[in-house]
Amino acid sequence: MTRVLLAMVVAMILAGCGERGSIGGLLVLEGRYTIDDGTTLAGDLFVLDGQVNLRPGGRITGSAFVLGGDVVIGGAVDGDIAVVGGRLRLTDEATIAGGLRRGGGQVDQAVGATVGMVLVSPVAVDALIGLTRPAPEADGLSAWLVVQLAILALLAAVAARVARRGVDRMVEAVRTQPLVPLAVGTLGLIVGLSLLVFMVFTVVLIPVALLLALAGVLGSALGLVSLGILAVRRTLGPEALGGRPSAQAAAGSVVLAVGVVLVSRIPVVGEATVAIVAATALGVWLSTRFGTRGMAVEQR
């Protein structure tokens, strides 16, 4: 029944991705694209990098989101234009039915360009930019960090309690064969990320890619919880903190997070450590078949 429901959800999402669906458009990651006179792009335009030129007479039926790259608008855009990064140039022939929202990047607007609404910098875009800014260096543990760690501990404890059997299997797998989850996770990360990027290229599969990415992140989080539990058991003994997995998960996750953050400040070694922890976390989730089975090891 669960599989049928999952298939229906995926099918419904895919149904919205077609030419007549609610999700459509063009995602530009690199290269040069030109929308010529008389050509219409149905849906939204997302530009992460590369160059896009909407010539006079060309049209975009949705909105344009400029996150990077170089975009020249000389035609008509039915929706809004949001600029977060990169460079946007509006020529004299440009006609924007919606608004021009600028939260970052560079905008060059010709005098003759027609923009439907006053240029604004909405709070939402500012908040988005704030998330991408590098965090200020803190001296010691700030109050915000303590709150974050408390939330992490709580989530880890809840995860260890809710998915107890799965976490137990993952702890056992990484305890007995730590190299196998690392190897599986390395392949999973490389192949998975490549597959996700490939799916995003198709545009149609962006929602499915997002679902898969979300599943991978959640699975890796469970893997991290199991690594935290194992860290506590290895250092303080199996019966540490009353032998309660939820308490061990909370303590272990905090220690693991702090340790990874501290080590990550060391060049090369830090990056390698973060990669190893991330790969092992994902790998232990994959090699236990998402926590549903023990890890199968071939024996003679």
Added chain:
Amino acid sequence: MALISRRTMAGWFGATMLVGLLAGGYIYNLTLVQLGLPDFATRVLGLDRPDVAWMMAGLAIVTAASAIGTAILMLRRRWTTLRPKLRLAALSAAGQALLTAMLGTIGDAAGLWIWMLVAGVLLGLGIPAAFGLVVDLIPVRWRGYAAAAATAVAYALASTLGGEWRAESFVVLLLPPMAIGAVILLTLAFWRLPFAEALDQNQRDPRFGVGRYAGTGDRWHLVAALVALFAIFFIDSFGFLRIVETPAYLNAAWQSGEAGDRVLIAGAHVLGALVAGVLYTHLGYRSLLGWIFAIFTLVHLMYLFDVRIMGGGSQVLTMPALYALGVSLYTVVNFAIWADLSTARNVPLLSAIGVAASAWTATFLSTALAISWNQTQPLETHIEWVAALAIVGLLAVGAWQIYGPQAQTKRLAHR
């Protein structure tokens, strides 16, 4: 130093030597034989592509026949102990070094035909000997890691080689190490050295002499490995040889002017080898087959996407790096599996059948086909076929994992 026993030191020396032998042989095969000979035949001798395709097919057939013939001879003469295998490997290496030195003197098609026939015979001589040495020099539990080391060394060196892919360049690069290696091997094989005596009895030890898939009920493993590796070698070679015939792809990756690009590809090879070593050791070869076909499917679909949407020639390094990862995974399997399917007695024959029938035959048949298609088929059609074959392989492996005969090796489940 005193704590390390003589036997342990001999063991490490033997394992290192074998890793060097396998890695060296593989580099020779990847560079001079697979890339250098077609270049020499077409550019220097001015032969037509179809003629070269026939020559490569001929080389494959001679190599396969020579390997199997040598293996049968080894079984009949009981040349299955360490020293005879070492001597055959040394003769093969010395002969290859001599042939490499003589390549530049060839001036016509007849000369190249003779060169290839002799090369095929010598390559066939070396296959059962070199792969047979695994049961003498590498314990079963370490074969995955030894194969990983050989793969990592071979591809790290082959990928970072600078210069053009020309026969003359390969000869200059390969000849000195080949000559030194041949002298070392001849010395070890024909002089009675203490280290060889210490290793001579290893194959009687079950930890060395009986492979992990060598049980009486495990014969289907041999068929599975033959079919799977034939398909993998064919798909890889068929696709790769066309991709590297596309200058934009070649110059942005394997022949990039930026050393960093080549180092990245070499890094992907090394990473793939290490991962494969771990997975082969703990999960067996079957777990790797799915990853290999999945990676080949993904990477060929990426190339196809690039050809269709972008017009081909993308500068993105993701595709060659993924390709390198997949190639390293299956190379580890190829290095380790044949000894693991065998006992000390039959390892020359099974290695010869395995390497000749799957690796050499598939590689050179696909090379011949790729050369022929290069003249008649557009890049898009070629990549379409490679991607289709990879998808069929992935589906077949998936079906086999679900419905195939259960492994005799028991699975331990941690629940």
